[in-house]
Amino acid sequence: MSMSRARTRKRARMTVVFAGLAMLGVSVALALLAFEDNIVFFYGPTEIVEQGVEPGQNFRLGGLVKEDSVGLANDGVTNLFIVTDNNANVEVAFKGILPDLFREGQGIVALGALNNEGRFIASEVLAKHDENYMPPEAVEAMKRAGTWKHTQEEGN
Amino acid sequence: MFKAFLSLLKRDLVMGFRQSTDLYMILVFFVIAAALFPLGVGPDPAVLGRIASGVVWVLALLSILLSLDRIFAHDYEDGSLEVMLLGPQPFIILALAKTLAHWLSATLPLVILAPVIAIMLNMDMSGIPALMYGLLLGTPTLSLIGAVGAALALGARRAGLLMALLVLPLFIPVLIFGVTVIDAALNSFSIRPHLLILAALLAAAIPLAPWAAAAAVRQAVTNK
Amino acid sequence: MHKFANPTKFMKVANALFPVFCIGFIGLLSAGLYYSLLNSPEDYQQGHTVRIMYVHVPAAYMAVMIYAVMASCAASSLIWKHPLADLIARSSAPIGAAFTFLCLASGAFWGKPMWGTWWVWDARLTSVLIMFFLYMGYIALLNAFDDPQRGVKPAAILALVGVVNLPIIKFSVDWWNTLHQPASIIRLDGPTIDGGMLTPLYIMMGAFTLFYLMLLVIRLRAEFAAARIRTIRILGEG
Numbered sequence: 001m002s003m004s005r006a007r008t009r010k011r012a013r014m015t016v017v018f019a020g021l022a023m024l025g026v027s028v029a030l031a032l033l034a035f036e037d038n039i040v041f042f043y044g045p046t047e048i049v050e051q052g053v054e055p056g057q058n059f060r061l062g063g064l065v066k067e068d069s070v071g072l073a074n075d076g077v078t079n080l081f082i083v084t085d086n087n088a089n090v091e092v093a094f095k096g097i098l099p100d101l102f103r104e105g106q107g108i109v110a111l112g113a114l115n116n117e118g119r120f121i122a123s124e125v126l127a128k129h130d131e132n133y134m135p136p137e138a139v140e141a142m143k144r145a146g147t148w149k150h151t152q153e154e155g156n
Numbered sequence: 157m158f159k160a161f162l163s164l165l166k167r168d169l170v171m172g173f174r175q176s177t178d179l180y181m182i183l184v185f186f187v188i189a190a191a192l193f194p195l196g197v198g199p200d201p202a203v204l205g206r207i208a209s210g211v212v213w214v215l216a217l218l219s220i221l222l223s224l225d226r227i228f229a230h231d232y233e234d235g236s237l238e239v240m241l242l243g244p245q246p247f248i249i250l251a252l253a254k255t256l257a258h259w260l261s262a263t264l265p266l267v268i269l270a271p272v273i274a275i276m277l278n279m280d281m282s283g284i285p286a287l288m289y290g291l292l293l294g295t296p297t298l299s300l301i302g303a304v305g306a307a308l309a310l311g312a313r314r315a316g317l318l319m320a321l322l323v324l325p326l327f328i329p330v331l332i333f334g335v336t337v338i339d340a341a342l343n344s345f346s347i348r349p350h351l352l353i354l355a356a357l358l359a360a361a362i363p364l365a366p367w368a369a370a371a372a373v374r375q376a377v378t379n380k
Numbered sequence: 381m382h383k384f385a386n387p388t389k390f391m392k393v394a395n396a397l398f399p400v401f402c403i404g405f406i407g408l409l410s411a412g413l414y415y416s417l418l419n420s421p422e423d424y425q426q427g428h429t430v431r432i433m434y435v436h437v438p439a440a441y442m443a444v445m446i447y448a449v450m451a452s453c454a455a456s457s458l459i460w461k462h463p464l465a466d467l468i469a470r471s472s473a474p475i476g477a478a479f480t481f482l483c484l485a486s487g488a489f490w491g492k493p494m495w496g497t498w499w500v501w502d503a504r505l506t507s508v509l510i511m512f513f514l515y516m517g518y519i520a521l522l523n524a525f526d527d528p529q530r531g532v533k534p535a536a537i538l539a540l541v542g543v544v545n546l547p548i549i550k551f552s553v554d555w556w557n558t559l560h561q562p563a564s565i566i567r568l569d570g571p572t573i574d575g576g577m578l579t580p581l582y583i584m585m586g587a588f589t590l591f592y593l594m595l596l597v598i599r600l601r602a603e604f605a606a607a608r609i610r611t612i613r614i615l616g617e618g
Contacts, residue, residue: 015157101495318520318521321513368540379530
């Protein structure tokens with residue numbers, strides 16, 4: 001009697017362990033499925049242009065500052081620039097102080113909304129730093145040697 | 157084993173509904189707390205609409221927190237847990253049954269009430285289905301994590317406060333994805349990846365949380 | 381006292397190593413500070429601000445490592461009921477919490493000039509903040525019971541539950557498009573930090589590790605003293 005009880009107990013425990021492991025497998029599968037789509041801190045210009053986001057909806061826009069696109073508006077305080085992912089472009093207007101790392105070709109993330117003309121009115125602009133740390137001389141040397149590769153330009 | 161699961165589920169549900177004033181009080185808390193926001197941040201519909209998704213989710217978290225002591229505390233005090241631990245069934249199954257009973261009796265009413273609150277806070281209609289999907293996938297995870305916190309705090313001084321401290325940080329991932337589901341829907345982006353993550357969190361919590369809760373209950377009962 | 385027989389031996393070794401930790405820490409810290417503040421290159425984009433990294437990265441590394449130590453000790457205390465493991469976990473928690481705080485604070489000081497904000501709610505920052513809360517919860521749970529021994533097991537279970545957060549911290553920058561930069565040191569194709577910056581970084585990591593070991597020995601001594609006082613008091617009452 002006690003023998004069979006111990007056996008059922010053991011079998012129940014095995015069932016629980018296998019069911020638990022199966023659930024963990026399901027969890028991993030679901031997470032992998034989710035990561036096939038892009039879960040993002042920000043949306044890129046291509047997504048914005050393709051999705052046709054409504055004016056006034058707040059979201060984060062991420063991309064590279066287009067070369068030779070940075071300027072000031074007529075009021076003298078509003079920064080104007082274009083954010084690109086080398087496919088689509090979004091015009092951005094930002095009234096405020098730009099971070100130190102903000103420069104042309106650099107990755108940025110801006111929080112704001114589109115206005116009726118399709119321009120992105122940013123309330124906050126953040127500069128995204130990449131994982132490369134090196135002295136300026138090393139960058140110069142790599143540029144001369146042609147081995148310099150800016151990770152941001154590979155598209156984020 | 158399945159029979160034990162069902163009979164414990166039934167017992168906890170019956171006991172829960174017998175003390176239904178507790179459940180009403182939690183629902184009333186949910187509504188009152190939500191009513192504070194228009195009064196606190198001002199009645200501007202645009203502002204309210206923008207914060208509605210976060211407010212509903214945060215209030216749901218807090219309301220769930222209030223009911224967590226129902227999962228184990230009564231059975232701990234009257235000694236029922238000791239009997240359950242001595243039984244032939246793996247306690248992890250019983251912990252799962254108790255958590256499911258908590259979700260059905262204390263959390264599901266909040267989920268059903270949530271769209272009303274969302275409309276009161278002027279959330280855009282396109283966000284309501286996303287809110288419901290998110291809550292339906294997310295709140296069971298909250299009950300499961302909450303069961304771990306409730307089991308860990310058994311027998312502690314100021315158990316309710318301690319539970320909040322332990323459980324709220326663990327709620328954060330569910331909150332994040334629950335809110336991004338709504339934001340994605342409002343901005344007509346795909347809600348699928350966020351819902352998949354919520355489902356993945358749930359699938360991971362179903363085996364792991366009762367396991368941790370069972371371990372915590374076992375040590376609490378043996379060291380009572 | 382037979383319960384502490386093994387830990388006594390452990391403490392003998394720890395006490396013997398203690399001066400080594402102290403001297404090593406002072407030596408590495410001086411070298412690390414010299415290199416990181418005076419004798420390492422500026423970054424091509426960040427300028428001198430890159431020097432914050434020499435505190436930030438080692439602090440982050442210590443925060444995660446100490447959590448891992450604490451969780452492994454929690455596991456061995458639950459499985460093998462090793463009293464020493466409890467003491468190490470309990471003594472490590474406040475040190476880990478302090479390193480986590482240092483990591484968050486130094487990150488904010490770097491983020492303000494570089495990103496343009498003190499704080500963003502991206503996956504890396506949020507998951508580290510959750511780890512800070514887990515440290516806090518662990519300490520609170522440990523001290524929440526009238527019987528000081530009663531909190532040991534619940535706290536150990538909580539530490540193990542929190543382990544799910546560690547891979548999230550490590551991989552958050554790869555899984556999500558975060559504002560925080562991706563991994564620079566531990567990556568498949570080797571570090572992306574220039575050698576002139578990597579050396580002071582490693583020295584500072586070594587210094588921080590020795591600092592942890594030093595504090596750990598001090599805290600363990602205090603724990604043993606407290607246990608002895610408890611025993612004496614019980615004997616005196618009995």
